Amino acid sequence: MYKMLLQKFILIHDNRGGKMFPYLIQETKKTSKPSSPIPVSNSFKEPAQKTGTSQATVRSQPIPSPRIVQNSTSPPPSPPKSPTNKRGSRNRRDSIFDYKSEAAKKVEQIAKNRDERRQRQADEKAQKDMLMHLEQNNPYWEFAQMIHEFRAHLDFRPLRETDPVVENQITVCVRKRPLNEKEERRKEVDVMTVSTKNQLIVHEPKHKVDLTKYLENQHFRFDYVFDENCNNDIVYKFTAKPLVKTIFEGGMATCFAYGQTGSGKTHTMGGEFKGKLQNFRNGIYGLVAMDVFKLLNHPKYAQKNLMVSASFFEIYGKLVFDLLNKKQRLRVLEDGKQQVQVVGLTEKIVTKVEDVIDLIQKGSFERTSGQTSANSNSSRSHAVFQIILRKSGSRHVDGKFSLIDLAGNERGADTNKSNRQTRIEGADINKSLLALKECIRALGRKGAHLPFRGSKLTQVLRDSFIGEKSRTCMIALISPGNFSVDHSLNTLRYADRVKELIATDDPENDSTHDLDVEEDNSEEIDDEMIKDEEQRMQISSMEWEILESNRHVIESCVYFHRVACDLYKASQKNGFDKHYYATTWKNLLSEMIEIQKEAFLKADEFCNVLDGRT
Structure with missing residues (x-):
């Protein structure tokens, strides 16, 4: 049996340093005719471990610069890059090394939303308490809020x-x-x-x-x-x-x-x-x-x-x-x-x-x-x-x-x-x-x-x-x-x-x-x-007459008061004319009564009209 040694590299994550190192993988395949093993560099020789029809040997130490296999006509392949999807994220096979699982992300998002919701509720409660404290005597503070x-x-x-x-x-x-x-x-x-x-x-x-x-x-x-x-x-x-x-x-x-x-x-x-x-x-x-x-x-x-x-x-x-x-x-x-x-x-x-x-x-x-x-x-x-x-x-x-x-x-x-x-x-x-x-x-x-x-x-x-x-x-x-x-x-x-x-x-x-x-x-x-025009105009006209009679009574009372005071002062003097005093006082009272009687009749008629309307 002759074995052919193939060189492959994989990237292994170093948890201590946080860096990526290339590792060499040796694979052997069985051939139909026995042949002597292909010589490789001594630094790459490790006991092989059988897995199905192929054997692979992985060095336990990182190799920063692996050497080229003897009699190899082509340079070794470069370390493969992790494939990305349309959104730029890595495949699930590689995400186990440098990304959190979807379940962990959901748990963190739920916790974050819960904290934000609790903080928002606390802020609203604090604002409500402050408003209640400032407007504790205002019964409308809820509407204001x-x-x-x-x-x-x-x-x-x-x-x-x-x-x-x-x-x-x-x-x-x-x-x-x-x-x-x-x-x-x-x-x-x-x-x-x-x-x-x-x-x-x-x-x-x-x-x-x-x-x-x-x-x-x-x-x-x-x-x-x-x-x-x-x-x-x-x-x-x-x-x-x-x-x-x-x-x-x-x-x-x-x-x-x-x-x-x-x-x-x-x-x-x-x-x-x-x-x-x-x-x-x-x-x-x-x-x-x-x-x-x-x-x-x-x-x-x-x-x-x-x-x-x-x-x-x-x-x-x-x-x-x-x-x-x-x-x-x-x-x-x-x-x-x-x-x-x-x-x-x-x-x-x-x-x-x-x-x-x-x-x-x-x-x-x-x-x-x-x-x-x-x-x-x-x-x-x-x-x-x-x-x-x-x-x-x-x-x-x-x-x-x-x-x-x-x-x-x-x-x-x-x-x-x-x-x-x-x-x-x-x-x-x-x-x-x-x-x-x-x-x-x-x-x-x-x-x-x-x-x-x-x-x-x-x-x-x-x-x-x-x-x-x-x-x-x-x-x-x-x-x-x-x-x-x-x-x-x-x-x-x-x-x-x-x-x-x-x-x-x-x-x-x-x-x-x-x-x-x-x-x-x-x-x-x-x-x-x-x-309704005629009836309302009647009331408006009567209202005007009442106001005019009221004004006339006020003016006449002022006049009567002045004349009565002058007449009384004249009666206090020696030798005043009693006949003149009595006649003047009688005429003054008669005129006063006549004005007030006329105003009274107008007011009484106006009251009757208003009572009839209601």
Whole structure:
């Protein structure tokens, strides 16, 4: 038997040094004829171990540089490299030397995930404990935490001053104010999130049947949404500023603030407050006046020879008062050409911005206000400030800008002062707001019936809703606290309904049912209001007479007191005329009794009418 010695190398891992060394493997194969063994180097000779049909000898010592076999015509093969798969990892046969098993990897990954989960739970518990410690007296801390977690996953992109202004016939915006001192003392939670420049999220706190607390997140979309960091200048740029140019081109512009009492309507329209003082220059009233006079001197409009005048009046229920003329009562009439005229309204010619500011300041002090649960000095009337453009020497109106600060929209739901006066005010306010919404809807539908007779407010603003050049901007203002979430949602739904209509490209494609419902609603509102008009006008007229008689009694009492004091002093002097004294005193008492009797009869009649209505 002749044996042929073959040389092979393998790589053996040295655990001590962490290096790879080549080892020589000797294999022998049997041949058919006996022959002498092929001589090899002495350094490679080892006793062979039989394994099947082949024998292999492995040196126990590493060979850094193995010698070449004698009579070998080819160099020894290089040590083989460990094959790799597509991902670059080694085969399972070689991974036992330098890689962990798949099972070990899974065990380590499970342990790692478990540690991370435990750490995350510990962090959440620590944050929760810290929040409980900081807000231990706040019953709404759980809602605050849920809102904080919700906001952590949002990508905030608020409105910036450099964003472009989009001009629409009807623009609907929402402004959120920060929490005020009263809300912070009550530890209210901010439930309004302005995520982008036109999107708003309301986190409405809810309770399940098992008293588990959760949030109902409601999303709204408008033309612009202003967060608590936006000042009046930014709000003006995107709302009323684009409308100023309209009145110089023969159009009618309307901008009104709508929202709950205390949501910031007067702050937005009139100007920012510093203590009890209001800066009328940075409100929308003053900012519009500045731009009007800028355009008035512009070469494009200077040749028109326009004159600027202003008026300021309020609508309280069915009554209209002139705020620039000691709150004199005004009458709203419609002439034969269906043009609505406010009879007796004072119009002041203004030549500079300071004149407008003076009129705004004077009228704001005269405005009717009262106390509600939301605001100690709540406006109970709709204030309308108008800037009118006319050509010199002409009564024809070339353009008109109506700026309206609406009364609070929750007056009917103010349960803290649920007396008769509050209910009457709330009914009048909500009725006028409903009529205003119907008119805006009709404006958005172009050609639809305009129910402007629904209230005094829409009747006065009738010309602002007619014509292709009429443009309207609505600023809905909301309070961020969780106590006001119901009122804020009502405000947003009101504004959303307006935006929903004008967002439709083709209003004629609406379903027939929706059109019928909208027309029926308009007719129903119009008929009910006209049917109730005479009775309400009677009460409004009687209310005015009662107020006048009350004022007359006060003035007469002051006069009677002065005359009675003078008469008494004269009687203390020596030689006074007793006949004159008695006659004068008798006539004074008779006149006093007559005035008070007349006032009493009017008050009694007014009470009977009110009792009959309820």
